[in-house]
Ligand SMILES: O=C(O)CCC(=O)C(=O)O
């Protein structure tokens with residue numbers, strides 16, 4: 001192994017790697033043992049990698065194949081599914097379509113958003129609920145929709161399991177977050193990052209520094225590194241080098257609100273210095289829109305006040321989208 005590879009693997013080791021096989025056990029002690037490791041990572045870093053998560057590698061590869069095929073479509077085909085045509089923020093987002101870091105140049109990524117499929121006459125759609133509606137699907141790619149729907153279902157199941165582990169890690173019953181998890185307004189996002197251009201403007205990068213808005217994010221990365229996670233101890237960026245077969249899991253702002261920042265929603269960004277096209281697939285498990293997120297009494301020391309007012313999942317997401325899409 002050469003020097004630079006060694007250095008890269010050392011950096012990768014900085015994100016805790018947790019084997020979650022025990023979460024699938026009928027034995028509460030085994031589930032709790034994994035939950036405790038997750039809890040420690042949530043307190044320390046707010047980011048961790050999970051292995052033995054049970055998601056079919058063939059399904060993950062199919063998602064990447066479909067994502068690559070979509071982004072390779074002619075510009076006109078992608079623009080026909082532009083998010084601007086959707087009231088529910090579904091569809092294609094062109095390069096530089098989002099500013100994730102306030103004051104920085106727009107992000108050097110293109111994306112595609114998929115959510116729960118809701119018909120035009122669904123009462124939630126008729127009521128104009130935030131992000132509720134139909135998806136836009138590329139008619140050119142027959143396998144795209146079934147692949148993404150299967151994958152979204154697998155991600156919802158895994159996120160539910162991880163929320164149970166987070167509850168256990170906070171000494172709460174495993175189903176404590178069931179109300180949050182029910183009919184979650186989750187988003188599957190396909191991302192494509194071109195290589196960082198040599199002539200990039202100052203501060204221009206794949207994805208500006210941000211924290212995620214929702215509950216949990218489960219990130220599938222291809223083999224090209226690019227994700228960087230802020231380390232508050234060394235005050236520097238950790239390179240989250242892809243570890244084959246794992247997911248990167250990070251906590252969104254909702255979990256920081258519940259725990260009064262005991263569990264961290266950590267700053268991260270993407271700079272694609274790999275010299276290759278990078279593809280990633282974050283799944284944002286955002287929670288039930290009506291669920292009220294407020295500080296858990298068990299996360300307050302005697303005399304301590306909650307840092308955040310109570311907010312519904314829907315109110316919080318409306319505000320966050322307003323900030324990053326202007
Ligand atoms: O592409 C990545 O590795 C991270 C993307 C991300 O942070 C996001 O979409 O919120």
Ligand SMILES: [Fe+2]
Nearest residue numbers: 210211212268
């Ligand atoms: Fe993110």
